[in-house]
Amino acid sequence: MTSISDTQPRRGWEKREAILIAATEIFLRDGYGRASMDQVLSRVGGSKRTLYKHFPNKEALFEAVIAKVSSRALAALEPPSGEGDLRRALLKMGTDYVNVLLSPDGLLLYRAMISEAPHFAKLARRFFEDGPGRASRYLADYFREYKANGIVDISDPQIAAEQFLGAVRGDVHLAAVLGVRTPSMQLVNATISQAVETFIRGTAPGKVGE
């Protein structure tokens, strides 16, 4: 039994990984509709029998692909650390957010989820909650603390968080998703820093009496 878990499942597991990698490439490149199981098969090699042994049907394979890419692509979204000042936290949060969005996986995942949202409602919800939703929640929690301490003047922290992240995103993300243009690092950094400055000045507590 012990040696079994080393040899036998390992081959199966490696095969499964290989299938997942090939399927990821094809599904994200061509979309669920245009991608075919035979295409995956011809890339990974092997027979249909083993393919359908690991994943009972096309939908299951797609779900596995999305789950893996999601966890990989969205891992960089972390809550801002309490240390450091507001500017530093916003810079880091904005940079991480944009890097995730503009990463190859991020762009492909975004397109795939929007395309297949009607047919994979559960996946779409999980993608939102684990991606943009989580990021904005992290930031909103952060804002709530600062608001309680009077460091920032924010009416609704949740809305403010989404707005800051939306400002950081700008149109750069959509342009990249549509393939209209690929943003330069320079423009991205300029965008982030300008968003941070505008936001900080926009939420700075004014004079108390006014």
Next chain:
Amino acid sequence: MTSISDTQPRRGWEKREAILIAATEIFLRDGYGRASMDQVLSRVGGSKRTLYKHFPNKEALFEAVIAKVSSRALAALEPPSGEGDLRRALLKMGTDYVNVLLSPDGLLLYRAMISEAPHFAKLARRFFEDGPGRASRYLADYFREYKANGIVDISDPQIAAEQFLGAVRGDVHLAAVLGVRTPSMQLVNATISQAVETFIRGTAPGKVGE
């Protein structure tokens, strides 16, 4: 039945319109891949011959659908009028923008364009230029004037415009596109007004030395 010279040419045009309407419904609901010509046909009635007479193939029909929906959905994006103050202009621009994005046509068009961007690069580019790109250009031009007059302190007007519109969009749009939740008017209005206030305060010309 009634008039002679009126029926024949008009019938062809009406038929074409009927096909377009049915195709719009089906293409935007099911996506280019899942929609079929037979499906369009069974809804509009008639024969394949006339369908392919009006539109030589599936791609041409899709392009016609997108062109029509685009011009209809994006028409509400207008440049802000020079009259009134900054707050009023931002409120109107933000409201129009969000209304376009969250309208049924806007949501469906957004999903369709992102889904098919790789296979319809020209359409994707035109969508971006006529939609988000145009809106941000309008606002950027507006900002440039105000910046020249010293009314606002904006480093890069184009970036600032995209950021304001991005802030207005927030996560509400993405959530709606993904079908995660449909936003209430109340939340949308609160989002817009908060974005306007933050932006105005964030771009107000401060003391020169600081």
Next chain:
DNA sequence: AAAGTACGGTACGATATCGTACACGTCAAG
């Protein structure tokens, strides 16, 4: 060594789609 299991390659059934072709009916014009 024997046996069971995972795997490979391919053929197959069922279905769906795009675009064309063919036969027929309707209606205005010469």
Next chain:
DNA sequence: CTTGACGTGTACGATATCGTACCGTACTTT
């Protein structure tokens, strides 16, 4: 009345896809 253009319905060819079935092979365990 003949004729030609246009619309309808349906059949068809070519192709593609999903998932199953069959059969032979290599490898692991007992």
